[in-house]
Amino acid sequence: MLKKNTFSGKTKTFCLIGDPVEHSMSPTMWNPALQELNLDSVYIAFNVHSDDLEKAINGMRALGIRGMNVTIPHKENVIKYLDHVEEVSLKIGAINTIKNENGYLIGRNTDAIGARKSLIDAGCQISGKKILILGAGGVSRALCFILAEEASEIILVDIIEERAKNLAEEVKKKMDANIIGKLSSKELISKELKTSDILINATPLGMYPKIDTTPIPKEYLHPDLFIFDVVYNPLNTRLMKDAQEIGCKTLGGLDMLVNQGVLAFQWWTEKTPNSDLMKHSIIDFLGIV
Numbered sequence: 170m171l172k173k174n175t176f177s178g179k180t181k182t183f184c185l186i187g188d189p190v191e192h193s194m195s196p197t198m199w200n201p202a203l204q205e206l207n208l209d210s211v212y213i214a215f216n217v218h219s220d221d222l223e224k225a226i227n228g229m230r231a232l233g234i235r236g237m238n239v240t241i242p243h244k245e246n247v248i249k250y251l252d253h254v255e256e257v258s259l260k261i262g263a264i265n266t267i268k269n270e271n272g273y274l275i276g277r278n279t280d281a282i283g284a285r286k287s288l289i290d291a292g293c294q295i296s297g298k299k300i301l302i303l304g305a306g307g308v309s310r311a312l313c314f315i316l317a318e319e320a321s322e323i324i325l326v327d328i329i330e331e332r333a334k335n336l337a338e339e340v341k342k343k344m345d346a347n348i349i350g351k352l353s354s355k356e357l358i359s360k361e362l363k364t365s366d367i368l369i370n371a372t373p374l375g376m377y378p379k380i381d382t383t384p385i386p387k388e389y390l391h392p393d394l395f396i397f398d399v400v401y402n403p404l405n406t407r408l409m410k411d412a413q414e415i416g417c418k419t420l421g422g423l424d425m426l427v428n429q430g431v432l433a434f435q436w437w438t439e440k441t442p443n444s445d446l447m448k449h450s451i452i453d454f455l456g457i458v
Contacts, residue, residue: 181210182232183437186225187240190214192377192402194451195238198430201450202442210235210438217243226250230272236437237267238430241373244307251276260343261314263307266433277436280308281315283429284399291420293367293395295319301326301365303353303384304372305333308399312371313337317346324361326353359389370398375406383407392416401426404455423451 183203185195191214199212217225222243227250229237239247244263248254251267254276258264264276288295296319302309305327313323317340327333330352337350351357362368362385374384380403390396396412401422409419427448434442 176211177209179209181208182234183210183212183236183238184234185212185214185238185240186217186222186243187214188216188218188242190216190240193240194402194426194454195430197454198427198447198450199434202434202447205443205446206438206440208438208440219243219246222246223250226267226274229267229269229274233269235269236433237269238433239265239267241307245310248276250274257281261310262339263310265307265311265429266436268436277433278311279429279432279436280425281311283427283432284308284312284397284425285315286428287420287424288397290424291395291397292418293397293420295367297321298366299364300324300367300369301358301361302369302371303327303358303374304370305329305336305350306371309371310336312369312399313340313346313348314344317344317348320367321347323348324365325350326357326361328353355386355389358385362389362391362394365394367395367397370396370400370406370408373400375403375408376400377402381407383411385411387411387415390415390417394418396420398422399425401451402455404452423448426451 193214196212196214203210251274258278261278264278265280266277268275299322300320301324325333325337333350337348340346340348370384374382394417396417397420398406398408399422400406404421412419431444
């Protein structure tokens with residue numbers, strides 16, 4: 170039987186910041202894992218607007234918050250407020266995890282490693298494959314850098330053409346990768362999907378509460394695609410359901426969420442959490458068997 174946490178002035182605080190965070194499953198997976206290890210700690214989600222980002226980071230120092238996860242839209246902008254960012258994460262240009270070492274804040278990107286592990290565990294072959302990535306935000310940055318080493322070609326599209334092109338040029342320069350950034354359009358996506366092996370949705374489209382939306386019309390998909398949707402709420406997005414109906418292999422964002430969470434947990438606490446407990450805490454919360 171797990172020991173019930175009793176919070177006090179000694180309780181360590183970990184948190185998530187983003188905008189919005191109401192949908193986040195991070196507290197749902199973190200707190201049971203902390204409790205199982207009998208750690209006097211708690212994990213909380215805070216909604217932080219972009220204008221208040223610097224104040225939030227200063228608050229992390231002032232309040233002694235031990236660890237902070239960072240989600241949309243702060244993964245890139247938060248870097249300038251930190252004391253140190255690890256070299257690989259600095260190359261990526263986005264972080265999702267901050268460690269507070271007595272007021273000295275260190276940034277790290279656990280999204281990239283967590284995503285790659287999720288794909289490999291799901292049986293996705295990355296080496297020599299053509300990948301189409303939708304969206305050029307913080308998660309996409311991590312994906313582009315971690316996959317560029319193995320993929321034969323990456324097509325990156327975004328509704329803001331400049332953002333896609335700038336990120337692609339950055340990855341190409343730093344990784345010597347075959348990557349092109351383009352303006353997202355139905356015509357372009359339809360064309361590129363015909364010769365793509367892997368499709369990654371790195372946009373919020375399909376995320377709760379707008380669960381009936383999808384970034385790709387079903388008729389554009391083909392059975393030989395492996396589809397990775399980074400959205401994890403709902404667990405099975407509209408895009409994934411459409412893909413499964415035509416025979417595609419799919420992967421949702423839950424495993425990536427858990428994997429990056431495990432890495433952050435280990436970094437902050439020097440202990441290894443029960444990843445199965447973290448995953449099933451979310452599944453149970455969402456009421457899905």
